[in-house]
Amino acid sequence: MEIDVTGNVWYGLEEFQTIRLVRIDAEGNDMEELTINGTRVLGGFSFDPSNNVFVSGSTGQNEGGLTFGGLSVPVPETYMMFVLHMDVNGNGDWARLAHDITFSSPDVVAGGYGEAFVSGMVHDSLSWGRAFPWPELELRCLPRARGRRQGVRLGH
Numbered sequence: 001m002e003i004d005v006t007g008n009v010w011y012g013l014e015e016f017q018t019i020r021l022v023r024i025d026a027e028g029n030d031m032e033e034l035t036i037n038g039t040r041v042l043g044g045f046s047f048d049p050s051n052n053v054f055v056s057g058s059t060g061q062n063e064g065g066l067t068f069g070g071l072s073v074p075v076p077e078t079y080m081m082f083v084l085h086m087d088v089n090g091n092g093d094w095a096r097l098a099h100d101i102t103f104s105s106p107d108v109v110a111g112g113y114g115e116a117f118v119s120g121m122v123h124d125s126l127s128w129g130r131a132f133p134w135p136e137l138e139l140r141c142l143p144r145a146r147g148r149r150q151g152v153r154l155g156h
Contacts, residue, residue, distance in 0.1 A: 002045055002046060002047060003047075004023075004047040004051050004053075005047055005048075005049060005050075005051045006051065008023050008024075009023070009024050010022060010023050010024070010045070011024065012042045012044075012045055013042075014039070014041065014042050017037060017038060017039055017040070017060045018035060018036065018037050018039060019035070019036040019039045019042045019055070019057060020033055020034070020035055020036075021033065021034040021035075021036075021045055021053065021055070022034075034053070034068070034069070034086060034090050035068065036055060036057075036066070036067070036068040036084070037064065037066070037067045037068070038059055038060065038063075038064055038065055038066040038067055038075060039057055039058070039059060039060055039066070039082075040057070040058045040059055040060035040079070041057050041058045041105055042055070042056075042057045042105075043055075043056035043057045043058070043081075043105040043106040043107050043108065043120065044056050044057075044105070044106070044107035044108045044109075045108065046108050046109045046110040046116070047110055048110035048111070048112070048114060048116075049110075049112055050088060050114075051088045052085060052086065052087050052088055052093070052110075053085070053086050053110075054083060054084070054085055054108045054109075054110050054116040055068075055082075055083070055084050055085075055086070055108065056081070056082065056083045056084075056106045056107060056108035056118055056120075057081075057082060057105070057106065058079060058080065058081055058082065058106075059075050059077075059078070059079065059080045059082060059097070060078070060079075066082060066084070066095055066097075067092075068084060068086060068092045068095075069086045069087075069090050069091045069092030069093075070091055070092055071091075071092025071093075071094075071095070073095040073097070075097060076097075077099060080097045080098060080099060081097070081098040081099075081106050081120075082095055082096065082097050082098070083095070083096045083106070083108055083116060083118055084096070085116075105120060106118055106119065106120035107119055107120060
């Protein structure tokens with residue numbers, strides 16, 4: 001669950017190969033839904049100060065790629081970690097994919113200046129590919145804790 005900058009409550013739901021982010025009203029009724037297809041696990045989601053949303057998770061069977069907000073991103077491997085960005089209107093902006101053999105629900109937190117911070121348990125070397133369709137996106141690794149926990153800063 002997350003609260004956006006206007007105070008709306010959202011919950012995330014995994015449904016087979018689909019992630020749904022759903023805004024509810026004060027009575028708990030579903031009011032709005034953002035859908036992401038081609039997924040396996042929802043790691044987390046977070047709203048930035050402009051009410052854009054970052055979502056992290058993993059892909060599943062990649063038939064049709066990762067699709068969200070009118071954007072379709074090719075997924076070269078069956079099981080990949082992703083971070084994606086949708087604008088305030090729910091339009092797909094970009095997605096970043098990373099190879100990994102397994103990981104524990106990568107979480108994402110939006111920063112105050114358009115950046116996002118990603119963390120999770122990584123069990124193999126993590127290799128982020130290029131952003132699609134935003135190739136100038138830069139990545140910075142942030143030490144998080146002992147062991148194999150690792151954080152990655154996504155920003156522009």
